[in-house]
Amino acid sequence: MTAEVSKPAPGGGKVHLTHGHLMALLRDMLRVRRFEDRCAELYTQEKIRGFLHLYNGEEAVTVGVCAALEPRDAVVATYREHAQALVRGTSMRAVMAEMFGKASGCSGGRGGSMHLFDREHRLYGGNAIVGGGLPVAVGLALADAMRGRDAVTACFFGDGAAAEGEFHESLNLAALWRLPVLFLCENNLYAMGTALRFSHASPDLAARAHSYGLPAESVDGMDVVAVEAAARRAVTAIRAGAGPYFLECRTYRFRAHSMFDAQLYREKAEVEEWTHRDPLPRLIDWMRTAGHLHDDDLKALEDAVATELEDAVAFAEAAEWEPVETLTRFVTSAEDRP
Amino acid sequence: MSTFKMPSLGADMEAGRLVEWLKKPGEQVERGDIIAVVETQKGAIEVECFQPGILGRLLVDPGTTVPVGTPMAVIDDGKDEEPAPAAPAQAREPAMADAAQAPIAPPPAPSRAVASPAARRMAAERGVDLAALTGTGPGGAIISTDVEQAARAAPAPAPERKPGRVDPAAMRQAIAAAMARSKREIPHYYLSATMDASRAVAWLDAFNADRPAADRLLMTLVLGKAVALALKKHPMLNGHYGAEGFAPADHVHLGMAIALRGGGLTAPALHNADARSLPDLMAGFRDLVARARAGTLRSSEMSDATVTVSSLGERGVDALMPIITPPQVAIVGFGAVLRRPWVADDGATLEVRPVVTTSLAADHRVSDGHRGALFLRDLDALLQDPEALT
Amino acid sequence: MSTQTLPPIPQTATTTYRECVREAIRDALARDDRVFLMGEDVGHYGGCYAVTKGLLAEFGPDRIRDTPLSESTFTGAGIGAALNGMRPIVEIMTVNFSLLAMDQIVNGAATLLHMSGGQFTVPLVIRMATGAGRQLAAQHSHSLEGWYAHVPGLRILAPATLTDARGMLWPALEDPDPVLIFEHVMLYNATGPTPDADTVKAVDITHAARRREGTDVALITYGGMLGRTLEAAEALEKDGISAEVIDLRVLRPLDEDTVLSAVRRTRRAVVVDEGWRSGSLSAEISARIMDQAFWDLDAPVARVCSAEVPMPYAKHLEQAALPSVEAIVQAARGTLGKGAP
Numbered sequence A: 001m002t003a004e005v006s007k008p009a010p011g012g013g014k015v016h017l018t019h020g021h022l023m024a025l026l027r028d029m030l031r032v033r034r035f036e037d038r039c040a041e042l043y044t045q046e047k048i049r050g051f052l053h054l055y056n057g058e059e060a061v062t063v064g065v066c067a068a069l070e071p072r073d074a075v076v077a078t079y080r081e082h083a084q085a086l087v088r089g090t091s092m093r094a095v096m097a098e099m100f101g102k103a104s105g106c107s108g109g110r111g112g113s114m115h116l117f118d119r120e121h122r123l124y125g126g127n128a129i130v131g132g133g134l135p136v137a138v139g140l141a142l143a144d145a146m147r148g149r150d151a152v153t154a155c156f157f158g159d160g161a162a163a164e165g166e167f168h169e170s171l172n173l174a175a176l177w178r179l180p181v182l183f184l185c186e187n188n189l190y191a192m193g194t195a196l197r198f199s200h201a202s203p204d205l206a207a208r209a210h211s212y213g214l215p216a217e218s219v220d221g222m223d224v225v226a227v228e229a230a231a232r233r234a235v236t237a238i239r240a241g242a243g244p245y246f247l248e249c250r251t252y253r254f255r256a257h258s259m260f261d262a263q264l265y266r267e268k269a270e271v272e273e274w275t276h277r278d279p280l281p282r283l284i285d286w287m288r289t290a291g292h293l294h295d296d297d298l299k300a301l302e303d304a305v306a307t308e309l310e311d312a313v314a315f316a317e318a319a320e321w322e323p324v325e326t327l328t329r330f331v332t333s334a335e336d337r338p
Numbered sequence B: 001m002s003t004f005k006m007p008s009l010g011a012d013m014e015a016g017r018l019v020e021w022l023k024k025p026g027e028q029v030e031r032g033d034i035i036a037v038v039e040t041q042k043g044a045i046e047v048e049c050f051q052p053g054i055l056g057r058l059l060v061d062p063g064t065t066v067p068v069g070t071p072m073a074v075i076d077d078g079k080d081e082e083p084a085p086a087a088p089a090q091a092r093e094p095a096m097a098d099a100a101q102a103p104i105a106p107p108p109a110p111s112r113a114v115a116s117p118a119a120r121r122m123a124a125e126r127g128v129d130l131a132a133l134t135g136t137g138p139g140g141a142i143i144s145t146d147v148e149q150a151a152r153a154a155p156a157p158a159p160e161r162k163p164g165r166v167d168p169a170a171m172r173q174a175i176a177a178a179m180a181r182s183k184r185e186i187p188h189y190y191l192s193a194t195m196d197a198s199r200a201v202a203w204l205d206a207f208n209a210d211r212p213a214a215d216r217l218l219m220t221l222v223l224g225k226a227v228a229l230a231l232k233k234h235p236m237l238n239g240h241y242g243a244e245g246f247a248p249a250d251h252v253h254l255g256m257a258i259a260l261r262g263g264g265l266t267a268p269a270l271h272n273a274d275a276r277s278l279p280d281l282m283a284g285f286r287d288l289v290a291r292a293r294a295g296t297l298r299s300s301e302m303s304d305a306t307v308t309v310s311s312l313g314e315r316g317v318d319a320l321m322p323i324i325t326p327p328q329v330a331i332v333g334f335g336a337v338l339r340r341p342w343v344a345d346d347g348a349t350l351e352v353r354p355v356v357t358t359s360l361a362a363d364h365r366v367s368d369g370h371r372g373a374l375f376l377r378d379l380d381a382l383l384q385d386p387e388a389l390t
Numbered sequence C: 001m002s003t004q005t006l007p008p009i010p011q012t013a014t015t016t017y018r019e020c021v022r023e024a025i026r027d028a029l030a031r032d033d034r035v036f037l038m039g040e041d042v043g044h045y046g047g048c049y050a051v052t053k054g055l056l057a058e059f060g061p062d063r064i065r066d067t068p069l070s071e072s073t074f075t076g077a078g079i080g081a082a083l084n085g086m087r088p089i090v091e092i093m094t095v096n097f098s099l100l101a102m103d104q105i106v107n108g109a110a111t112l113l114h115m116s117g118g119q120f121t122v123p124l125v126i127r128m129a130t131g132a133g134r135q136l137a138a139q140h141s142h143s144l145e146g147w148y149a150h151v152p153g154l155r156i157l158a159p160a161t162l163t164d165a166r167g168m169l170w171p172a173l174e175d176p177d178p179v180l181i182f183e184h185v186m187l188y189n190a191t192g193p194t195p196d197a198d199t200v201k202a203v204d205i206t207h208a209a210r211r212r213e214g215t216d217v218a219l220i221t222y223g224g225m226l227g228r229t230l231e232a233a234e235a236l237e238k239d240g241i242s243a244e245v246i247d248l249r250v251l252r253p254l255d256e257d258t259v260l261s262a263v264r265r266t267r268r269a270v271v272v273d274e275g276w277r278s279g280s281l282s283a284e285i286s287a288r289i290m291d292q293a294f295w296d297l298d299a300p301v302a303r304v305c306s307a308e309v310p311m312p313y314a315k316h317l318e319q320a321a322l323p324s325v326e327a328i329v330q331a332a333r334g335t336l337g338k339g340a341p
Helices: A019-044 A059-067 A082-088 A092-100 A133-146 A159-163 A165-176 A205-211 A224-242 A268-275 A279-289 A295-318 B097-101 B117-126 B144-153 B168-185 B198-209 B219-231 B278-294 B299-303 B369-383 C017-031 C055-059 C071-083 C095-109 C162-167 C169-174 C197-201 C223-238 C256-266 C281-296 C315-321 C325-335
Strands: A074-078 A123-127 A153-158 A181-187 A216-220 A245-250 B002-005 B015-021 B034-040 B043-048 B053-058 B065-067 B071-076 B188-196 B239-242 B245-248 B254-256 B307-311 B330-334 B338-343 B350-363 C014-016 C035-039 C064-066 C087-094 C125-130 C155-157 C179-184 C191-193 C209-212 C217-221 C243-247 C250-252 C269-276 C302-306
Touching: A019 A059, A019 A082, A019 A092, A019 A224, A019 A279, A019 A295, A059 A082, A059 A153, A059 A181, A059 A224, A059 A245, A059 A279, A074 A082, A074 A133, A082 A092, A082 A123, A092 A295, A123 A133, A133 A153, A133 A165, A133 A181, A133 C071, A133 C095, A153 A159, A159 A165, A159 A181, A159 A205, A165 A181, A165 C071, A181 A205, A181 A224, A205 A216, A205 A245, A216 A224, A224 A245, A224 A279, B034 B071, B043 B299, B117 B144, B117 C281, B188 B369, B198 B219, B198 B350, B219 B254, B219 B278, B219 B307, B219 B330, B219 B369, B350 B369, C014 C017, C017 C035, C017 C055, C017 C087, C017 C162, C017 C169, C035 C071, C055 C064, C071 C087, C071 C095, C087 C095, C087 C169, C095 C125, C125 C169, C162 C169, C162 C197, C169 C179, C179 C223, C209 C223, C209 C256, C217 C223, C217 C256, C217 C325, C223 C243, C223 C269, C223 C325, C243 C256, C256 C269, C256 C281, C269 C281, C269 C325, C281 C302, C302 C325
Parallel strands: A074 A123, A074 A153, A153 A181, A181 A245, A216 A245, B254 B307, B307 B330, C035 C064, C035 C087, C087 C125, C125 C179, C155 C179, C217 C243, C217 C269, C269 C302
Antiparallel strands: B002 B071, B015 B034, B015 B065, B034 B043, B053 B071, B188 B350, B239 B245, B330 B350, B338 B350, C014 C191, C155 C250, C209 C243
16 A cells, blocks of 8 residues: 555645555446446347346446445436446446346346346436436435435436426426435437437537526536545535536446447547547556556456456346346335236 | 037938027037037037137027027137128028028027126026027116026026927928938848847846846847947947948947837937946946937037947847948847747757847948858857957 | 324314325324425425415425425435335326326336345335326326226225325335335315225225125226216116226236126126226226136127327316216116216
8 A cells, every 4th residue: 555645636626546446446447448338248248138137338437426325325326327336336247137037136037138127236226317317316315405415416418418397397396495315417419319419509518507596517527536525525515515516527428328329420530539538557657757647556456357257247147137027026115006 | 709500419410400509609629528519309418619719700590590500609719810700691681692602591680789797607507598688788788687687587597508399290290301312222131039138137137136236237238238339349330321321430420219108219329338337337227318408418428339239128029120220230139038938949949048139230331241240249149258358 | 114193184074085194194294204295386386286275384394395396316216215225105186197207107216126136125105196187188197097097016006095195105114115005186076084094904905995885887996987977877786787886996916806706796897097098008908808808708898088189278077088977877878888867
């Protein structure tokens, strides 16, 4: 372990950049990246079906935000939420088994890639209705506020959700009732295949949030430390009773919207340009430069991630299918009820 | 699709009157299921279905008399299309074009009564004939209360089976037709032999000695079983003579001549007599007698016999010269079992023994006297070894 | 859970449906501090139909929450709060407005238990007004409860009596799963004897109720149509026709046993549903009768539904669009093969 060093984070957020912390950030980013790549492969092998939305390129957002959260905090996410589950503590086995649709998946095989849930880690889903998670997050925070609990609800959504009525309703209501919600806009510039500039008269999402009375800022979503710093500022403010906070993380997704699309909506050059800002090499390079990462460390980390991943795949492969006899379980709490 | 047609229940049956349907449209029917009761000159006969499937539309209403071969119901056997049923000959409206294809136009089949599901179920349960009711429901439909009233109006609860009504005159006509045809078409030859029945009688007495009356065997059955076994070696006497000539039967279905109270005669088949035990045959025979008198014989029983046994012993007759029942080719007659002087095996001593005179009438188109004689010899031998008959 | 003692409300011999609903909410708020009410104009205004009048003063703004006109979000917030340990009562002004929250109800409340593999229950109660009769025209008058009754995961209630209005809310709040309660606008002013405590306690949210015994035809209805259906039964009685009246009470899951037993006894059924006929709850009930009691029927199942028209404003048109007592009588007579009286 090295002594604490600090990296000048934008805006002066206090991130304690110990070697251990940096390694933890890197480890989570690697876990997400390798997991997503493996999912793409498994999709081509038909092990994973349905819609599969991968997070490549956006890892710094979830890893940075979650570094600022406590276990008691809640997370509401979108259909592109493998990262939130993996980083918040859901085991890779349970997530991969869910991808496979197996009974030991974190949603019992009933949710799939878009609907990862984990009660233990307060992950309230993978919501595949764009904007649908925002009101739920408001309600989660409302309950915490009414019960006097010191918990923040981190609500992830994309730039597409900012066009939904629920975005406006929820920001307004959370601000009105000063609820402890951290609104996290993962702005990857495309609502599926429609560029932000084609769907928003004003692309300044932070300004929009600000108009509802929320403290709002934008951050480089490709810089995990910057994201963490911003998230820490937000969480600190929320815990202090300032009400909700809006954080726009400017990021980019490297892969298609869902598993495969022709990507007619963006230029190859644009993708190329963003890959130069890939948050993973960026962190690795910075850590190397700062003396926090040696080749052996990286190899050991990669090996550990590979081992965890292969174990998860083997686990998912071997896992049992939920018996068809239980098809109508969990429709209502009374299992015999139609 | 196939149709269930008015069956021929005897060589001389030309038409039958549908007494009732025993299955409802929509019910699954299997080969051998009784689906209707048909009244013939010989009585009311339960008619089997030979086509498995789902009973579809009923084309003939109870009370209607239709010629043999008339489509009476549609059976969905999962094949093809439903054949166009022949249009009623006496339909109020002109017959449709395809009716011309039907060689015999059936009488009118009144349109199916409109009845509610509840009425249909209740009618089936209580044996009420929907066709006889007037509906008071929506659109004149027969509804459950109509059926209830009808069931109540009936003096007694409708019995499970309507007793067959035998018209003695009609039956006499049928017998006349069959016998006249037999004498006209079949060149009979007759043989007879008197046989030692002492062993059979002794065996029968011993068998019956400690049995209650209901379980006792009749000599007729012992003799019948002997005939059935003997015929196994003489197939030319067991079978049907039809348009294609003679067809020997695989099994011996014994037509057991039964005199009916009030006159008349019927000879329903005791199936597979060659393969069944005597007690089983006896039970079957009792059942046949009871149902022959109740008029609830099955159609197969009326047409399946491959040979007939007629025993007039109880009436004190020594011997009989019976007439073959077409399309069979033989009939065996037994006189009374009488105690008579008998030359013992030593050829010198006279003994008193029970004897029975057995006669055979057979169709000369199929067999000769030599064959008949061999049959009688084998029959005699079987009677000397009654243990083998059980 | 904590309880508080309510100041006694003077017991009157008679009460209204509105007061019964209010009393039910008061009672729930007093019994369980996880319970709170939110919706449009439930606080300062006192409720669009005056149901919640006085509750803000009694329970305070933390538990009687006026919301912005954001149906989707305050309904979704109800889901979130329910997920997080509360027992929210969300009031949506009318079923027509609930369409703005339908995503949260159908894609959220109804699915979360299943999608999460049984991890998350949503003990949420949503109340809303439904039905026509107040000349509120085509955006405030429809009966869309049948749509919600289509959705697995939801329990749908339609209190048609004062006792049910008073008694259904508490068991609904005790249900771990989302429950929607539809209050017909024409019932709020209905008066009757104050339901006594024991009767209220005995109210369940699982069974249909036989509101009238009869032998010739079963009239099956719910909610706002119960009154007219009972009136029709009276009219039929004068005509010598004995009509049974079944109040469904619970639109999902349907209490088939009660319905089928009535049909089997009377052999005829008329379904009276204020919803439109096409693809309706009445269609579902009719189909289940065909499925399971076909051989007991003496007539096709008849239906009396609203005319297939957006609800018009003018009183005579509105009334013409709704199932009338006469239409119910006619339909019942029709099943008996009788024409106009």
